[in-house]
Amino acid sequence: MRVMDIPTSALGALSVSFQVSANNLANVNTDGFKQSDVRYETGPGDQGVYISEIRKDATPGSPVEAPVYPIVGRQYEQRMGWVESSNTDVPRQFVDMINASHAWKANVATIRTADEMMGTILDTVA
Secondary structure: OOOOHHHHHHHHHHHHHHHHHHHHHHOOOOOOOOOEEEEEEEOHHHOOEEEEEEEEOOOOOOEEEEEEOOEEOOEEOOEEEEEEOOOOOHHHHHHHHHHHHHHHHHHHHHHHHHHHHHHHHHHHHO
């Protein structure tokens, strides 16, 4: 595996992680929404990082009182009732995004260093 493939695979996995966290936060006020978690795995030959699974968290959200629209006769009627709120854990999503941000920076630094080393080698040879 080329030296650039390892951090590049990690950047791809981290990009998915950012997208999952953004989706979880965007749906924090969506009744019944279930947050997702990203699971990583090591690539072939223990090199690189890949997404092994995006798993929905089945933990129920808190019950909240909200308008519901049952069918009464042939029409919808608004009443107050109880619905399940989103189970998105906002502080955890922010911690996940901070961790992914640090990992992103580390992998970008690895790519920059490898690029600079390649430039130095080429300058030396030329």
